[in-house]
Amino acid sequence: xxxxxxxxxxxxxxxxxxxxxxxxxxxxxxxxxxxxxxxxxxxxxxxxxxxxxxxxxxxxxxxxxxxxxxxxxxxxxxxxxxxxxxxxxxxxxxxxxxxxxxxxxxxxx
Amino acid sequence: xxxxxxxxxxxxxxxxxxxxxxxxxxxxxxxxxxxxxxxxxxxxxxxxxxxxxxxxxxxxxxxxxxxxxxxxxxxxxxxxxxxxxxxxxxxxxxxxxxxxxxxxxxxxxxxxxxxxxxxxxxxxxxxxxxxxxxxxxxxxxxxxxxxxxxxxxxxxxxxxxxxxxxxxxxxxxxxxxxxxxxxxxx
Numbered sequence: 001x002x003x004x005x006x007x008x009x010x011x012x013x014x015x016x017x018x019x020x021x022x023x024x025x026x027x028x029x030x031x032x033x034x035x036x037x038x039x040x041x042x043x044x045x046x047x048x049x050x051x052x053x054x055x056x057x058x059x060x061x062x063x064x065x066x067x068x069x070x071x072x073x074x075x076x077x078x079x080x081x082x083x084x085x086x087x088x089x090x091x092x093x094x095x096x097x098x099x100x101x102x103x104x105x106x107x108x109x
Numbered sequence: 110x111x112x113x114x115x116x117x118x119x120x121x122x123x124x125x126x127x128x129x130x131x132x133x134x135x136x137x138x139x140x141x142x143x144x145x146x147x148x149x150x151x152x153x154x155x156x157x158x159x160x161x162x163x164x165x166x167x168x169x170x171x172x173x174x175x176x177x178x179x180x181x182x183x184x185x186x187x188x189x190x191x192x193x194x195x196x197x198x199x200x201x202x203x204x205x206x207x208x209x210x211x212x213x214x215x216x217x218x219x220x221x222x223x224x225x226x227x228x229x230x231x232x233x234x235x236x237x238x239x240x241x242x243x244x245x246x247x248x249x250x251x252x253x254x255x256x257x258x259x260x261x262x263x264x265x266x267x268x269x270x271x272x273x274x275x276x277x278x279x280x281x282x283x284x285x286x287x288x289x290x291x292x293x294x295x
Contacts, residue, residue, distance in 0.1 A: 049184055049199070050199045051198055051199050068236075068239075068240040069203070069205065069236050069237075069240065070203075071201070071203035071205070071206055071207075073206075074206070
Protein backbone atom coordinates (compact mmCIF):
# COMPACT_ATOMS: atom_id res chain seq x y z
CA UNK A 1 0.00 0.00 0.00
CA UNK A 2 2.81 2.42 0.79
CA UNK A 3 5.21 0.79 -1.61
CA UNK A 4 4.88 3.57 -4.20
CA UNK A 5 6.11 5.98 -1.54
CA UNK A 6 8.56 3.88 0.45
CA UNK A 7 9.78 1.98 -2.65
CA UNK A 8 10.32 -1.30 -0.82
CA UNK A 9 7.88 -3.90 0.36
CA UNK A 10 10.17 -4.74 3.28
CA UNK A 11 10.18 -1.11 4.41
CA UNK A 12 6.41 -1.03 4.39
CA UNK A 13 6.27 -4.29 6.34
CA UNK A 14 8.67 -3.01 9.00
CA UNK A 15 6.88 0.32 9.38
CA UNK A 16 3.39 -1.13 9.48
CA UNK A 17 4.40 -3.88 11.90
CA UNK A 18 5.97 -1.41 14.31
CA UNK A 19 3.02 0.97 14.07
CA UNK A 20 0.62 -1.85 14.86
CA UNK A 21 2.61 -3.46 17.66
CA UNK A 22 4.79 -0.70 19.05
CA UNK A 23 7.98 -2.73 18.96
CA UNK A 24 9.38 -5.87 17.42
CA UNK A 25 12.43 -7.77 16.27
CA UNK A 26 13.53 -8.85 12.82
CA UNK A 27 12.84 -12.57 13.08
CA UNK A 28 9.35 -11.91 14.47
CA UNK A 29 8.55 -9.61 11.53
CA UNK A 30 9.99 -11.99 8.93
CA UNK A 31 7.97 -14.85 10.43
CA UNK A 32 4.80 -12.78 10.49
CA UNK A 33 5.07 -11.80 6.83
CA UNK A 34 6.43 -15.20 5.74
CA UNK A 35 9.51 -13.63 4.22
CA UNK A 36 13.23 -14.07 4.53
CA UNK A 37 15.06 -12.43 7.39
CA UNK A 38 17.78 -10.48 5.61
CA UNK A 39 15.62 -7.90 3.76
CA UNK A 40 13.81 -7.11 7.00
CA UNK A 41 17.10 -6.76 8.92
CA UNK A 42 18.47 -4.52 6.19
CA UNK A 43 15.49 -2.17 6.36
CA UNK A 44 15.56 -2.08 10.16
CA UNK A 45 19.23 -1.13 10.07
CA UNK A 46 18.64 1.47 7.37
CA UNK A 47 15.70 3.06 9.19
CA UNK A 48 17.65 3.13 12.44
CA UNK A 49 20.64 4.79 10.74
CA UNK A 50 18.23 7.39 9.33
CA UNK A 51 16.88 8.13 12.81
CA UNK A 52 13.37 6.80 12.14
CA UNK A 53 13.79 3.84 14.50
CA UNK A 54 15.82 3.13 17.59
CA UNK A 55 16.77 -0.19 19.03
CA UNK A 56 17.92 -1.82 22.22
CA UNK A 57 19.23 -5.24 23.11
CA UNK A 58 16.99 -7.44 25.24
CA UNK A 59 19.08 -10.49 26.01
CA UNK A 60 20.42 -11.42 22.59
CA UNK A 61 17.50 -9.94 20.68
CA UNK A 62 17.60 -6.48 19.12
CA UNK A 63 14.23 -4.88 19.68
CA UNK A 64 13.18 -1.99 17.41
CA UNK A 65 10.63 0.79 17.88
CA UNK A 66 9.92 4.19 16.37
CA UNK A 67 12.40 6.81 17.50
CA UNK A 68 10.37 9.31 19.53
CA UNK A 69 12.90 11.96 18.46
CA UNK A 70 12.23 11.52 14.75
CA UNK A 71 10.90 14.96 13.75
CA UNK A 72 8.23 13.65 11.36
CA UNK A 73 7.02 10.85 13.62
CA UNK A 74 3.46 12.10 14.09
CA UNK A 75 3.00 12.58 10.37
CA UNK A 76 4.48 9.15 9.63
CA UNK A 77 2.22 7.52 12.22
CA UNK A 78 -0.82 9.24 10.74
CA UNK A 79 0.11 7.95 7.29
CA UNK A 80 0.63 4.42 8.61
CA UNK A 81 -2.69 4.54 10.44
CA UNK A 82 -4.42 5.46 7.18
CA UNK A 83 -2.62 2.65 5.38
CA UNK A 84 -3.53 0.16 8.11
CA UNK A 85 -7.18 1.17 7.82
CA UNK A 86 -7.10 0.00 4.20
CA UNK A 87 -5.37 -3.31 4.93
CA UNK A 88 -7.53 -6.44 4.53
CA UNK A 89 -9.45 -7.08 7.74
CA UNK A 90 -7.68 -10.40 8.41
CA UNK A 91 -4.21 -8.84 7.99
CA UNK A 92 -5.10 -5.89 10.18
CA UNK A 93 -6.46 -8.11 12.92
CA UNK A 94 -3.41 -10.35 12.78
CA UNK A 95 -1.15 -7.32 13.12
CA UNK A 96 -3.10 -5.67 15.91
CA UNK A 97 -4.49 -8.58 17.89
CA UNK A 98 -1.43 -10.21 19.32
CA UNK A 99 -0.87 -10.88 22.99
CA UNK A 100 1.27 -8.20 24.65
CA UNK A 101 0.22 -8.69 28.26
CA UNK A 102 2.60 -10.78 30.37
CA UNK A 103 2.26 -14.53 30.82
CA UNK A 104 3.61 -15.97 34.05
CA UNK A 105 6.61 -18.29 33.50
CA UNK A 106 5.58 -21.95 33.51
CA UNK A 107 1.87 -21.25 33.07
CA UNK A 108 0.28 -23.76 30.66
CA UNK A 109 -1.09 -22.26 27.41
CA UNK B 110 47.48 23.54 13.25
CA UNK B 111 48.33 21.28 16.18
CA UNK B 112 48.59 17.56 15.43
CA UNK B 113 45.15 16.05 15.12
CA UNK B 114 45.89 13.79 18.09
CA UNK B 115 46.20 16.84 20.37
CA UNK B 116 43.27 19.01 19.37
CA UNK B 117 40.12 19.37 21.45
CA UNK B 118 36.65 18.19 20.48
CA UNK B 119 35.63 21.71 19.46
CA UNK B 120 38.78 22.27 17.43
CA UNK B 121 38.37 18.98 15.64
CA UNK B 122 34.67 19.59 14.98
CA UNK B 123 35.52 23.03 13.54
CA UNK B 124 38.26 21.55 11.37
CA UNK B 125 35.97 18.82 10.00
CA UNK B 126 33.02 21.20 9.56
CA UNK B 127 35.27 23.64 7.68
CA UNK B 128 36.43 20.94 5.34
CA UNK B 129 32.88 19.73 4.73
CA UNK B 130 31.85 23.32 3.97
CA UNK B 131 34.54 23.53 1.30
CA UNK B 132 32.87 20.46 -0.22
CA UNK B 133 29.50 22.20 -0.17
CA UNK B 134 28.21 20.41 2.94
CA UNK B 135 27.06 22.68 5.76
CA UNK B 136 26.81 20.99 9.15
CA UNK B 137 25.81 21.84 12.72
CA UNK B 138 27.31 20.25 15.81
CA UNK B 139 24.68 18.61 17.98
CA UNK B 140 24.57 15.94 20.69
CA UNK B 141 27.03 15.29 23.48
CA UNK B 142 29.89 17.28 21.93
CA UNK B 143 27.80 20.44 22.33
CA UNK B 144 27.59 19.59 26.02
CA UNK B 145 31.39 19.25 26.07
CA UNK B 146 31.73 22.77 24.69
CA UNK B 147 29.00 24.48 26.69
CA UNK B 148 30.02 22.72 29.92
CA UNK B 149 33.61 23.84 29.36
CA UNK B 150 34.83 20.26 29.26
CA UNK B 151 33.11 18.97 32.40
CA UNK B 152 31.45 16.32 30.27
CA UNK B 153 33.50 14.75 27.48
CA UNK B 154 31.91 13.06 24.51
CA UNK B 155 34.02 11.03 22.11
CA UNK B 156 31.39 11.44 19.47
CA UNK B 157 31.12 14.53 17.25
CA UNK B 158 27.59 14.60 15.82
CA UNK B 159 27.79 16.78 12.73
CA UNK B 160 24.38 17.03 11.14
CA UNK B 161 23.63 18.34 7.67
CA UNK B 162 20.37 19.46 6.14
CA UNK B 163 19.24 15.94 5.28
CA UNK B 164 19.92 16.21 1.55
CA UNK B 165 23.57 15.15 1.43
CA UNK B 166 24.14 11.62 0.17
CA UNK B 167 26.24 9.43 2.43
CA UNK B 168 28.65 8.89 -0.45
CA UNK B 169 29.43 12.63 -0.58
CA UNK B 170 30.18 12.67 3.15
CA UNK B 171 32.36 9.59 2.80
CA UNK B 172 34.34 11.18 -0.04
CA UNK B 173 34.79 14.56 1.68
CA UNK B 174 35.85 13.03 5.00
CA UNK B 175 38.27 10.64 3.32
CA UNK B 176 40.14 13.68 1.99
CA UNK B 177 41.13 14.55 5.57
CA UNK B 178 41.85 10.99 6.66
CA UNK B 179 38.53 9.87 8.14
CA UNK B 180 37.45 6.36 7.22
CA UNK B 181 33.91 5.07 7.58
CA UNK B 182 33.60 2.33 10.19
CA UNK B 183 30.02 1.23 10.66
CA UNK B 184 28.08 4.45 11.14
CA UNK B 185 31.05 6.49 12.32
CA UNK B 186 33.99 8.11 10.61
CA UNK B 187 37.27 7.39 12.34
CA UNK B 188 40.67 9.05 11.99
CA UNK B 189 43.68 6.97 13.07
CA UNK B 190 45.14 9.84 15.12
CA UNK B 191 42.02 11.56 16.47
CA UNK B 192 40.69 11.03 19.99
CA UNK B 193 37.16 11.67 18.75
CA UNK B 194 35.14 10.09 16.02
CA UNK B 195 32.70 11.80 13.70
CA UNK B 196 29.09 10.77 13.33
CA UNK B 197 26.90 12.26 10.62
CA UNK B 198 23.31 11.32 11.49
CA UNK B 199 20.64 11.98 8.92
CA UNK B 200 19.47 15.56 9.03
CA UNK B 201 17.80 17.88 9.41
CA UNK B 202 18.79 19.00 12.89
CA UNK B 203 15.65 18.65 14.96
CA UNK B 204 14.74 19.10 18.59
CA UNK B 205 11.70 16.88 18.78
CA UNK B 206 9.26 18.24 16.24
CA UNK B 207 11.02 21.56 15.86
CA UNK B 208 14.08 23.01 14.20
CA UNK B 209 16.63 24.71 16.47
CA UNK B 210 15.74 28.27 17.47
CA UNK B 211 19.30 29.50 17.19
CA UNK B 212 22.53 28.25 15.72
CA UNK B 213 25.60 29.77 17.33
CA UNK B 214 29.02 30.10 15.75
CA UNK B 215 32.24 29.70 17.74
CA UNK B 216 35.65 30.50 16.33
CA UNK B 217 38.46 28.03 16.99
CA UNK B 218 42.04 28.10 15.76
CA UNK B 219 40.99 25.38 13.33
CA UNK B 220 37.99 27.27 11.92
CA UNK B 221 34.38 28.25 12.60
CA UNK B 222 31.99 25.84 14.21
CA UNK B 223 28.19 26.11 13.99
CA UNK B 224 26.49 24.49 16.96
CA UNK B 225 23.27 24.43 18.97
CA UNK B 226 22.81 27.33 21.38
CA UNK B 227 22.90 26.42 25.09
CA UNK B 228 19.09 26.51 25.25
CA UNK B 229 18.75 24.23 22.23
CA UNK B 230 21.50 21.98 23.58
CA UNK B 231 19.46 21.61 26.78
CA UNK B 232 16.39 20.71 24.68
CA UNK B 233 18.44 18.08 22.86
CA UNK B 234 19.45 16.50 26.16
CA UNK B 235 15.97 16.80 27.67
CA UNK B 236 14.52 14.77 24.80
CA UNK B 237 16.54 11.75 25.92
CA UNK B 238 15.33 12.30 29.47
CA UNK B 239 11.70 12.70 28.41
CA UNK B 240 11.61 9.69 26.10
CA UNK B 241 14.07 7.24 27.63
CA UNK B 242 14.55 8.55 31.17
CA UNK B 243 18.25 8.73 30.48
CA UNK B 244 19.56 10.29 33.67
CA UNK B 245 22.98 11.06 32.17
CA UNK B 246 21.25 13.32 29.64
CA UNK B 247 19.43 15.17 32.41
CA UNK B 248 22.74 15.66 34.22
CA UNK B 249 24.27 17.00 31.01
CA UNK B 250 21.38 19.42 30.54
CA UNK B 251 21.95 20.63 34.10
CA UNK B 252 25.68 21.10 33.43
CA UNK B 253 24.96 23.27 30.40
CA UNK B 254 22.36 25.33 32.27
CA UNK B 255 24.73 25.77 35.19
CA UNK B 256 27.41 27.40 33.03
CA UNK B 257 25.34 29.27 30.44
CA UNK B 258 22.26 31.45 30.46
CA UNK B 259 19.38 29.38 29.12
CA UNK B 260 15.85 30.53 28.35
CA UNK B 261 13.71 28.69 30.90
CA UNK B 262 10.47 30.15 29.52
CA UNK B 263 11.31 28.84 26.06
CA UNK B 264 12.27 25.45 27.51
CA UNK B 265 8.91 25.30 29.30
CA UNK B 266 6.92 26.27 26.19
CA UNK B 267 8.86 23.86 24.01
CA UNK B 268 8.36 21.05 26.53
CA UNK B 269 4.63 21.81 26.45
CA UNK B 270 4.59 21.61 22.64
CA UNK B 271 6.39 18.26 22.92
CA UNK B 272 3.70 17.02 25.30
CA UNK B 273 6.12 17.06 28.25
CA UNK B 274 4.80 19.95 30.35
CA UNK B 275 4.51 17.86 33.52
CA UNK B 276 7.94 16.30 33.02
CA UNK B 277 9.44 19.77 32.64
CA UNK B 278 7.81 20.99 35.85
CA UNK B 279 9.48 18.12 37.69
CA UNK B 280 13.00 18.95 36.51
CA UNK B 281 13.03 22.68 35.82
CA UNK B 282 14.65 23.38 39.18
CA UNK B 283 17.71 21.54 37.89
CA UNK B 284 18.01 24.05 35.04
CA UNK B 285 17.74 27.27 37.00
CA UNK B 286 20.79 29.46 36.58
CA UNK B 287 22.99 30.23 39.59
CA UNK B 288 21.81 33.46 41.26
CA UNK B 289 24.72 35.53 39.86
CA UNK B 290 24.15 34.49 36.21
CA UNK B 291 20.47 34.99 35.60
CA UNK B 292 20.50 37.77 33.01
CA UNK B 293 20.69 37.73 29.23
CA UNK B 294 19.00 34.39 28.73
CA UNK B 295 19.68 32.28 25.62
